[in-house]
Amino acid sequence: MTAPIPDDPASLARASGAAMYARDEASKAMGAVLADIGPGFATMTMTVRRDMLNGYGTCHGGTLFALADSAFAFACNSHNEAAVAAGCSIEFLRAGREGDRLTATAVERARSGKSGIYDVTVSNAAGEVLALFRGKSLKVGGSVIGTERV
Template sequence: MTDEPASAQRLAEQVRDGLWAGDRASQALGMQVTEIGPGRAVLTMRVREDMLNGHGMCHGGLIATLADSAFAFACNAGNELTVASGFAIDFLAPGQLGDLLEARCTEVSRAGRTGVYDATVHNQRGECLAVFRGRSYAMRGKPAVASAGR
C-alpha cells in the first residue's frame, strides 16, 4: 500500500522544481515558491522600485502576475499540463514599495479537464490586497514536467 498523500506531495515538489527551472518571468520578478502541495501553492514577491506605477503603488498587473504564478503552480502540481483559460482579479488595497506580497492559491474544483482556483494576495501586515479566481484547462495525457513521476 502506498502513502498517497506523501506521494502526491513529492510529485508536487518535483513539478515545482521542474516548472521553476523554466519560469523566467516569475524569477525575473523576484518571486519565490514558499509552499507547494496537491492543488495549492504559495508564492511571494518583494515590491521593488521598478514595480511602481505612476501613483507610486505596485502596478496592479504585477500583483495579478504574482497571483497567476501561484495559480500556475497550484494547478500543475499533479503533473498534468494545465493552462489558464481565464482569470478575474479584484484589487482591494495597494501594494507599496518594500512590501512582501504573498499569493496563496488553492484548488476549489477540478472536474474533467477544467478547474477553478482561488488566490488571495496579502502584504506582510496581513492586509488583503487582491482576490483572484482562475479557471484552468488540462491537456490530458501530457505531463507538466517530463522528468516528474506520475
C-alpha cells in the same frame, strides 16, 4: 536518464513545482519565489521593487496580477498534469507599496475533467488582503515532468 516520478501526491507536487520553476523566467524576473507547494495549492512570495510602481507610487495592478497568476499556475500544475489558464479575474482591494513583502496563496476549489477552479489571495506581511484572484485552468495534455512512474 530521467529521474523516476514520485508516487505520493506531496512529492509529486514538489517535483512538478521544481521543474516548472526552473523554466519560469517570468516569475524569476519579478523576484517571485515558490515558497510552498502541495497537491492543489501553491504559495509564492515577492518583494515590491521601485520598478514595479505605477504613476501613483503604488504597486502596479499588473504586477499583483502576475504574482497571483504565477501562484495559480503552480497550483493547477501541482498534479503533474499540464494545464494553462482558460480565464481569470482579479479584484484589487488595497494598494501595495515599495518594499512590501507579498504572498500569493493559490488553493484548488474544484477539479473535474479538463477544468479546475483556483482562488488566489494576495496579501502583505501585515496580513492585509491586496487582491483576490480566481482562475480557471484547462488541461492541455502531457505532464510537467516525465511520464515514468516509480
